[in-house]
Amino acid sequence: MAKKMFKAESKRLLDLMVNSIYTHKEIFLRELISNASDALDKLYYLSLTDESVSFNREDFFIRIDADKEARTLTITDTGIGMTREELEQNLGTIARSGSLSFKDENEPKEGVEIIGQFGVGFYSAFMVAESVTVRSRAFNSDEGFEWLSSGSDGYTVAPRGGLSPGTQVILTLKADTEDEKYGEFLDEYRIRGIVKKYSDFIKYPIKTEVTKRRPKEDKEYESYTETETLNSMVPIWRKNKNELSQEDYERFYQDKHYGYDKPMKTVHMNVDGAVSYTALLYIPSDRPMDFYAREYEKGLELYTSGVLIMRKCADLLPDHFSFVQGLVDSADLSLNISRELLQHDRQLKIMAKRIAEKIKSELLSMLGNDRENYEKFFEQFGRQLKYGVYSDWGMHKETLQDLLIFYSSSEKKQATLGEYVSRMKEEQKYIYYAAGQSVEALAKLPQAEAVVAKGYEILYFTDELDEFAVRTLTSYKEKEFKSVSDGDLGIEQDDEKPESDDTDNELFAAVAKELDGKIKEARASERLKTHPVCLASDGMLSIGMEKTLHTMPGQENAPKAQKILEINRGHPVFAALKAAHKDDVGRFARLSRVLYCQALLIEGLPIEDSVEYTNDVCGLI
Numbered sequence: 001m002a003k004k005m006f007k008a009e010s011k012r013l014l015d016l017m018v019n020s021i022y023t024h025k026e027i028f029l030r031e032l033i034s035n036a037s038d039a040l041d042k043l044y045y046l047s048l049t050d051e052s053v054s055f056n057r058e059d060f061f062i063r064i065d066a067d068k069e070a071r072t073l074t075i076t077d078t079g080i081g082m083t084r085e086e087l088e089q090n091l092g093t094i095a096r097s098g099s100l101s102f103k104d105e106n107e108p109k110e111g112v113e114i115i116g117q118f119g120v121g122f123y124s125a126f127m128v129a130e131s132v133t134v135r136s137r138a139f140n141s142d143e144g145f146e147w148l149s150s151g152s153d154g155y156t157v158a159p160r161g162g163l164s165p166g167t168q169v170i171l172t173l174k175a176d177t178e179d180e181k182y183g184e185f186l187d188e189y190r191i192r193g194i195v196k197k198y199s200d201f202i203k204y205p206i207k208t209e210v211t212k213r214r215p216k217e218d219k220e221y222e223s224y225t226e227t228e229t230l231n232s233m234v235p236i237w238r239k240n241k242n243e244l245s246q247e248d249y250e251r252f253y254q255d256k257h258y259g260y261d262k263p264m265k266t267v268h269m270n271v272d273g274a275v276s277y278t279a280l281l282y283i284p285s286d287r288p289m290d291f292y293a294r295e296y297e298k299g300l301e302l303y304t305s306g307v308l309i310m311r312k313c314a315d316l317l318p319d320h321f322s323f324v325q326g327l328v329d330s331a332d333l334s335l336n337i338s339r340e341l342l343q344h345d346r347q348l349k350i351m352a353k354r355i356a357e358k359i360k361s362e363l364l365s366m367l368g369n370d371r372e373n374y375e376k377f378f379e380q381f382g383r384q385l386k387y388g389v390y391s392d393w394g395m396h397k398e399t400l401q402d403l404l405i406f407y408s409s410s411e412k413k414q415a416t417l418g419e420y421v422s423r424m425k426e427e428q429k430y431i432y433y434a435a436g437q438s439v440e441a442l443a444k445l446p447q448a449e450a451v452v453a454k455g456y457e458i459l460y461f462t463d464e465l466d467e468f469a470v471r472t473l474t475s476y477k478e479k480e481f482k483s484v485s486d487g488d489l490g491i492e493q494d495d496e497k498p499e500s501d502d503t504d505n506e507l508f509a510a511v512a513k514e515l516d517g518k519i520k521e522a523r524a525s526e527r528l529k530t531h532p533v534c535l536a537s538d539g540m541l542s543i544g545m546e547k548t549l550h551t552m553p554g555q556e557n558a559p560k561a562q563k564i565l566e567i568n569r570g571h572p573v574f575a576a577l578k579a580a581h582k583d584d585v586g587r588f589a590r591l592s593r594v595l596y597c598q599a600l601l602i603e604g605l606p607i608e609d610s611v612e613y614t615n616d617v618c619g620l621i
Contacts, residue, residue, distance in 0.1 A: 037204055434461065518596060
């Protein structure tokens with residue numbers, strides 16, 4: 001029997017495919033199962049177009065048989081089969097796809113989805129096999145043929161009797177090496193795992209013989225084999241929504257290991273248009289332990305016609321919605337020849353855009369109609385939304401701003417920015433906020449006294465990302481954000497205070513000189529009512545942002561806020577400071593340093609020299 005050589009520069013191309021195109025060897029079984037499914041689809045299509053062809057669903061199946069002694073793995077289908085010519089055309093020319101030709105030559109029919117397109121998936125078998133035998137008998141033909149190849153050196157085709165219609169692909173596996181254990185693909189648990197991972201939703205049953213044990217009368221056990229279907233066949237996302245209960249969605253969520261909690265929200269999308277796809281999305285109730293770890297993988301599972309293509313397709317989710325779990329199934333995607341990677345094309349971008357819009361819509365619906373659950377969601381994943389506001393140079397801030405909630409000083413609960421603006425007083429110019437460690441601490445913040453005195457609402461920022469997010473927003477509905485610690489609050493004072501005289505100006509200059517390098521300036525406070533001292537800031541970098549930056553690894557030398565020490569001239573401490581400035585230079589220096597340290601403590605900042613501070617306090621006592 002003469003050996004024939006592959007076409008299309010076979011040796012070079014086959015070597016490239018086996019060694020480079022596929023990243024995981026287990027993919028070979030997915031590809032062979034997909035080809036078998038295509039063969040069954042073609043026969044089903046024929047039954048729709050040719051009345052003489054009878055269709056019995058029970059006769060359509062895929063079978064996997066493992067023989068550990070012979071080291072063979074056999075994939076059998078009862079599909080349309082191949083003639084001799086088709087064997088040579090489809091398997092003798094690498095990258096020629098019989099499935100693609102079939103799709104081009106026939107109008108699509110309902111229920112028929114041909115998976116294979118590129119004609120290279122079959123050759124992934126050579127990643128694990130030293131030789132591949134294909135036995136096939138075409139439907140409505142009495143002749144069968146056997147195709148045999150050991151790789152890029154070519155192939156043979158010969159008649160083969162005794163075959164039923166359909167195709168058998170027999171892999172003789174390579175010998176195990178120290179690095180590669182090819183024999184693992186003969187283990188039942190491994191086969192089961194690969195089918196479950198990639199081909200669970202192939203619509204034809206994938207059968208195999210499994211070994212089981214049962215007790216005998218004498219309390220011993222005997223082994224027996226039983227045919228078992230490995231795949232579930234019908235994807236939940238392809239069922240009608242009215243057929244499914246919330247329990248069905250939750251069971252699938254847990255079976256797929258998206259999480260051990262119950263999802264807070266389930267979104268089932270069926271989209272037809274320029275790109276048609278189905279999506280099943282889950283918003284979890286609980287944040288994964290590693291959600292903020294560098295190793296966390298975001299993304300949705302990607303299927304095409306029920307076959308898993310990518311376990312985590314990050315391009316389908318923006319980072320700010322990376323908490324969403326689920327999958328997308330589309331037959332319209334442009335894939336590369338290994339089906340492991342997507343071409344970054346218009347189809348993918350359209351899908352990602354619509355998915356993001358749907359997620360936002362569902363979150364807004366939860367915010368408006370199920371506030372309690374939304375606040376629970378925000379407690380778990382709000383940081384990711386805030387991060388999304390200021391990441392990518394604020395590109396997504398308008399998308400996310402209506403999803404943000406913060407604790408309100410007047411309402412004593414979480415509030416949206418829209419709710420805050422709707423309650424603003426007519427003369428109020430800004431959205432005021434205070435940043436600190438806790439709501440309790442912020443409620444006592446000296447800097448807020450002037451804002452509180454005007455009856456203005458304050459948003460309390462207790463997450464270090466909050467201030468970064470609103471600084472990126474800059475404004476909401478034409479109302480700018482302003483920290484209660486800003487140098488200029490934009491508030492007209494109701495009570496009249498005497499202007500600083502020359503003596504006071506000299507005093508503040510002396511305080512600034514004593515604290516040279518620590519503060520930008522010292523001045524009389526217009527915001528303090530009862531407290532003696534506080535820190536304000538000037539410029540874009542606030543004191544709260546400084547604290548956050550300096551807690552980050554490698555940011556020890558990050559820039560610092562320009563601090564202003566404000567002193568309440570109506571407080572008795574100012575009179576003491578003024579007297580010391582006039583009569584006791586040493587006491588004045590100590591008072592200046594102590595007031596500065598007190599202002600640091602109010603802000604939650606560390607005292608730079610605790611020994612000096614202790615000595616100053618003791619000296620004043």
